[in-house]
Amino acid sequence: MTELWVVIAIAIVLLVTVIAIYNGIISRANAAERAWANVITQERQKNKIIPHLEDVVKDYKAFEQSTLTQVTELRSALQGLDANKIDTAQLEKTEARTGQLLKSLNITVENYPELKASESYQKLMKEITDQQDNIGAAIRIFNQNVEDFNNGIETFPNSWVNGLLNKKVKIKTFSDSEAQEGFDYKPNF
Template sequence: MKKWLLPLIIIVVVVFGIYSWAVGFNNTAVKLNENVSESWGNVQTAYQRRSDLIGNLVNTVKGAADFEKSTLTSVIEARAKATSVTIDPSNITPEQLANFNKIQGGLSGALKSLLVTVERYPDLKANQSFLKLQDELASTENQILTARTRFNEAIKPYNNHVKTFPNSILASIFNFEGKAYFDSEPGAEKAPEVKFDFNNKK
């Protein structure tokens, strides 16, 4: 074998190895990123279902003529704010996710206030449409929790893939950045304070 051929073979092998590594990294990162996007779509679907149910719930509660308008207004405003936020799943930043979480938490708080206030309205509590919507909301909250959990589960392998060395080198070249995890909604660590005014009968 000619002496100049050996270095050439080594160079070809090294180049092919780097190429194979880069292709393998990129393809895996794309697949994992698609899983994240799919999981985020499921999160948005669950939140959209809650938003639709809240709209129906508000319309049902409006039927109670003497129901506190300020409580309804806060729910309507929080719902409008929540539905106005959109996030690109291919580029979810920690700041975007924190803002989304904060706004959805505001809607959750307004909804809790509405449901507590309903306790003072026996006719509304007995309304079958309201009861059905309340059950569907409880079911949807479970779906949201599941969707958020699965989103975090999809984030973990993606982040492990793009953040570990030496993959992190290629990640910076191909613009694959780590993604933020869903955290609990603000104030979730505190149990809600529920007060019933049994002396105020409507």
């Protein structure tokens, strides 16, 4: 009789552990998805800044020509982002477009000292910098949550519960491909 109770107790402990691991994987997956949605929300804030940018440069024809193409490319990249589907490749593309636009802006504005000195341009640049900082921070939070999630499905016995029940796959963290290009070193994982 005692042996039966021991078996039942072990079964209950195992069941509770499996339920806790299962729920843990679900909540970490949700946290990663929420952090992703947060990144997309921050990215889409750019849609509010772009009209301001167009307003500021509209009187500078050459400037406008070179900028407009990149603005269009950025808009198209932003449209490709989906808050419900984690797609770090598309995010990398959007960030690359943003980087190109900002680089081009910084070079071109040197030819227009009065524009560079104007209050509206200064304000706009501060807003863009602030926005980029928020995107950077949101990506950092996303990567942290993805790391938590990946650890949560790869470590034992979570990997066993995940393989059997949750069946979640590892999420790719965001990496700055432009920054990586500057390094010769490539980690072997």
